[in-house]
Amino acid sequence: MRRVVITGIGALTPIGHGRQGFWHGLRAGRSAASQLTRFDASSFRSRLAAEIHDFDPADYLDARKARRMDRFAQFAVVASQQAIVDACLPLERCATADVGIYLGSALGGIAFGEEQHARFIEDGIQSVEPYLALTVFGGAGATNVAIAFGLRGPAVGNANSCASGAIAIGEAFHLIRSGGAPAMLAGGVEAPLAPLTFGAFGLIKAMSRRNDAPTLASRPFDRDRDGFVMAEGAAMLVLEDLERAIARGAEPIAEIIGYATTNDAYHMIAPLPCGTEAARAMTLALADAGIEPLAVDYLNAHATSTPRGDAAEALAIRLAFGDAARSLPVSGTKGLYGHALGASGAIEAALTALVLQHGWIPPTTNLMKVDPECELLHVRGDGVTLLSRIAMTNSFGFGGINSSLVMRRWDGEDAA
Numbered sequence: 251m252r253r254v255v256i257t258g259i260g261a262l263t264p265i266g267h268g269r270q271g272f273w274h275g276l277r278a279g280r281s282a283a284s285q286l287t288r289f290d291a292s293s294f295r296s297r298l299a300a301e302i303h304d305f306d307p308a309d310y311l312d313a314r315k316a317r318r319m320d321r322f323a324q325f326a327v328v329a330s331q332q333a334i335v336d337a338c339l340p341l342e343r344c345a346t347a348d349v350g351i352y353l354g355s356a357l358g359g360i361a362f363g364e365e366q367h368a369r370f371i372e373d374g375i376q377s378v379e380p381y382l383a384l385t386v387f388g389g390a391g392a393t394n395v396a397i398a399f400g401l402r403g404p405a406v407g408n409a410n411s412c413a414s415g416a417i418a419i420g421e422a423f424h425l426i427r428s429g430g431a432p433a434m435l436a437g438g439v440e441a442p443l444a445p446l447t448f449g450a451f452g453l454i455k456a457m458s459r460r461n462d463a464p465t466l467a468s469r470p471f472d473r474d475r476d477g478f479v480m481a482e483g484a485a486m487l488v489l490e491d492l493e494r495a496i497a498r499g500a501e502p503i504a505e506i507i508g509y510a511t512t513n514d515a516y517h518m519i520a521p522l523p524c525g526t527e528a529a530r531a532m533t534l535a536l537a538d539a540g541i542e543p544l545a546v547d548y549l550n551a552h553a554t555s556t557p558r559g560d561a562a563e564a565l566a567i568r569l570a571f572g573d574a575a576r577s578l579p580v581s582g583t584k585g586l587y588g589h590a591l592g593a594s595g596a597i598e599a600a601l602t603a604l605v606l607q608h609g610w611i612p613p614t615t616n617l618m619k620v621d622p623e624c625e626l627l628h629v630r631g632d633g634v635t636l637l638s639r640i641a642m643t644n645s646f647g648f649g650g651i652n653s654s655l656v657m658r659r660w661d662g663e664d665a666a
Contacts, residue, residue, distance in 0.1 A: 254426045255502035255660065257495050258337025258488035259600045260329035260437075264300040264481055265587045268332050272485075272597075273604050276612050279632070281465035281586055283479045288443045296457035298464045299443055300481035300588025318381050319394055320362030321441040325484040326353060326391035327398045330435050334399065337488035337500060339433070341399055348431055350403025351395045352422040353486075354414025354438040356592035356647070358407075359386035361444035391439050395486075403431055409592070411647025412552070413511070414438050415485065416595025420509030420655055422489050432494050437486035438596035448480060454519060456556060468589070469616035470553035470582030471560050471624040478554040481588025485596035487603075502660040504603035507640075508539025514650025521559055521646065525566030528652045532570035532642065535654035539640075543574040546656075547638035548611050550602045552646045553582025554589050563644065564624040579636065581629040585615030595645030599655055602643040606659040609637040 261268060264282030265275025275282075286299040307316040307324045310331060316324060330351070334341065341349070363386040369377045384390065389407035396405040404425075410417050415438020422436035442448070451457050458467040458477040468479040495502060512531040514522035521528065536543060549567065553560055560582070568575045583601060590597060605611055611634040620628060638659060645653045 251427050252429060253492035253505060254423050254489055255492050255495050255505045256487050256603050257490050257500040257502055258333040258339060259503065259603065260332030260336060260486040261484070261597065261600055262302060262305060262325050262329050263483040263587045263597060264302055269336050272600065273608065276586065276601065279586065279615065281615060283464040283467055283588055285464060286443070289445050291448065294449055295452045296459050297461045298458060298467050298479050300479055301443065302482055320359045320385045322355060322359045322361070322439055323385060323390050323394040325441055326395050326439040329437065329439065329484040329486040330395045330399065333435060333486040333488045339488055340498070346400050347402040349401050349433045350405055350431055351392045351401055352406045352418040352434060352436040353392040353395065354408045354410060354418035354592045354596065355388060355391055355440055356409060356411050356414050357440060357442050357447060358388040358409065359390055360447050361441050362386060364444040364446050395435060401435065410651050411649055412591050413595055413645040413647035413651040413653040414592030415597070416599060416643070416645035416653045416655055417511055419487060419596060419599050420511065420653060423506045423509050426489055426491055433488065433490040435486055436489055437484065438593040439484035440591045440593040441482045442480060442591055443482055451480060458555065466616055468555045468585040469618065470551065470555045470585060470614050471564065471620055471628060472617050473619040473621040475555045475557060475560060477556055478584065478589040481590040483587065483590040483593045483597055485593060485600045487600060504606045504660050505658045506655060507658050508535040508656030509654070510534030510538055511651065511653040513652065516650050518649055521562035522650065523562060525562050525569055527650065528563060528566035528646060529569035531652035532566065532644065532654045535642065535656050539656040541640060543571040546578060546640050546642050547636065548605060548641040549578055549580045550598050550641065550643040551580055551582040552644045554584060559646070561621065561623040563646065564626055567626060575626060578627055579611055579629050579634060580626045581612055581614045583612050583615070595653065598643045598645065602641045602657055606638055606641055606657055610635050611638065
């Protein structure tokens with residue numbers, strides 16, 4: 251089997267853009283949550299979000315092409331462009347028939363669809379943008395990226411809820427490892443900040459209502475957590491066969507060594523309380539990587555700050571790691587950049603790779619009083635300087651979807 255490395259990272263997040271901007275935002279440790287400004291949310295239970303305020307598609311894209319994409323697709327293309335540049339990937343010299351794109355998004359172009367529906371109700375069909383039908387479907391992100399960069403390999407979009415981005419990366423990893431492609435762009439994107447969509451998550455009481463203290467609202471594993479802060483964002487990774495990457499002079503950021511996904515088969519919203527299927531995803535990912543639980547030095551938790559979700563994940567971690575859980579540093583980082591739904595798994599895959607590269611583990615922001623049901627070795631305060639060799643990142647989604655990725659620090663060509 252081929253070894254698979256990450257050679258480029260692109261990111262658009264509320265705390266920073268690009269590989270360096272995102273990492274600087276993590277090190278700064280300031281929450282991006284604030285009062286929602288995209289629309290009037292005064293009648294909603296939750297009025298908080300982690301928005302990207304400094305994104306102008308004209309800074310990256312041809313104006314005519316940008317107008318034909320909604321924000322979701324713009325994010326996908328721009329984050330992919332960043333990743334390609336970061337990897338110094340010479341697409342003009344690649345056999346692009348072999349290079350493809352796996353992209354996850356829970357909601358695709360739903361926000362643009364909402365906007366156009368409002369126009370339709372107000373002024374009729376003639377007021378609707380003619381490219382509406384080409385922008386709202388889930389595969390629009392992947393296909394726009396394929397067109398933008400001439401990638402003629404597989405262009406696959408998935409909508410596996412909040413695990414979408416992680417699953418896209420995991421499936422691309424397996425494709426390359428099996429010899430099905432030499433390189434892939436993989437990740438997740440989400441632009442969900444629209445009234446109906448936002449309000450729907452409020453109706454199921456998934457989001458925090460700590461409206462008077464936005465930066466303290468998302469508090470994973472905390473006793474007083476009350477839901478997540480919705481966010482927008484994207485992260486795309488360039489994955490390559492190791493031999494190919496080394497041959498072209500690329501400098502890997504980290505190596506992906508394991509991936510697995512399972513389903514609770516239990517409920518559309520609530521996680522399986524006993525945590526067995528989430529634990530099995532972790533156990534299968536470790537087996538896929540060929541390592542034991544004690545070998546893992548850091549775990550980036552899904553940790554959305556929902557009461558049931560965090561408790562179920564903490565239990566699942568203890569089940570999967572057994573006695574090794576006592577010495578396993580764990581942090582949930584959505585307190586900084588919010589929960590970007592289908593993009594979160596990709597954002598956190600990028601984060602985990604950077605943790606391995608830089609030797610610093612970020613803390614769980616806003617963890618003030620640990621919920622007794624969430625007892626783990628939580629990283630708090632200013633984080634931990636630790637040269638981790640192996641790390642895992644979890645992503646879970648509505649419908650009981652569980653996924654885990656395992657990565658290894660890159661120490662040179664002969665790393666094993």
